[in-house]
């Protein structure tokens with residue numbers, strides 16, 4: 277049954293969402309005209325739509341924002357997690373809110389158009405979200421065309437024919453083509469660079485060398501490492517262990533990224549296994565990096581029903597007993613029961629009890645399923661970057677290489 281648009285506009289519906297099972301939601305187009313196919317997920321964050329849209333882990337997905345005021349801080353050149361957005365499109369409840377923020381340089385609608393990103397507004401996002409919660413994340417197509425003349429059956433077929441994220445390796449599409457150094461820190465108000473009102477200071481004399489494997493890395497991870505005195509070299513997802521060790525890293529970071537971890541395993545798992553052969557080398561993984569580390573250690577991953585996407589997810593650190601509110605974005609999960617002996621679950625989701633982290637007993641090797649770099653979201657989990665730096669510092673003290 278078609279669901280009618282709910283936005284305040286009076287124009288004819290010129291946007292549509294068609295799910296693979298034929299369900300139709302009508303709305304109003306925002307951003308570019310065109311069509312986009314992907315998995316429809318919902319994100320519950322109340323801030324940070326620009327960071328979310330530019331998070332490379334959203335490749336292959338269309339994001340439904342449950343928060344209604346999208347566009348209120350406009351867009352800027354700085355709060356991006358990668359240069360080109362990887363998400364395929366967006367679904368929002370209300371018309372894009374007019375920007376009112378001192379850092380805004382462009383309206384979200386113009387920003388979306390500049391990246392050819394299709395969106396629809398005016399949808400009952402609550403109904404869509406409940407549907408996703410009940411029935412799982414569906415595949416679907418969003419379309420925006422000025423004349424509103426949609427061939428619904430053709431769109432449904434396009435959604436149904438899309439193979440879905442299981443088995444899809446998307447890291448190879450979003451990883452860097454060649455290695456590069458990273459020097460930018462976390463954005464601070466009132467810093468001298470940037471545009472006079474703030475900026476991202478660099479670190480003068482880095483104390484640690486980190487190699488970051490890029491499966492679709494978010495820039496704020498790199499910025500946090502810079503702030504903690506790390507000189508970071510980012511390497512492509514298919515870098516070999518020799519390529520990585522040639523940089524003589526004090527620690528290796530495994531990034532977040534899109535798609536199915538098992539599909540990404542072919543080239544990355546052998547590299548991770550070779551790195552794990554060096555028993556004193558600190559390894560820290562986030563999200564896809566966590567899943568890949570688990571696979572390299574002999575565990576399994578699985579597709580979740582509708583994933584975790586938001587900035588309000590409570591997680592318990594099993595080491596300290598502390599609860600942190602976390603930023604999350606994942607649709608696959610490590611099967612905790614498959615963790616071999618000596619690989620210890622370190623964090624648990626208080627929403628659904630799923631695995632949120634692991635550590636290798638007696639070794640400086642650990643990872644989390646969520647996002648301590650925030651961007652957007654709370655910074656409760658920043659201590660994990662410090663744990664990584666402490667591990668590198670310990671190793672240096674022991675003279676390890």
Ligand SMILES: NC(=O)CC[C@H](N)C(=O)O
Nearest residue numbers: 333532533563564607608
């Ligand atoms: N943010 C991420 O790294 C996501 C990891 C993986 N693609 C998943 O959906 O679970």
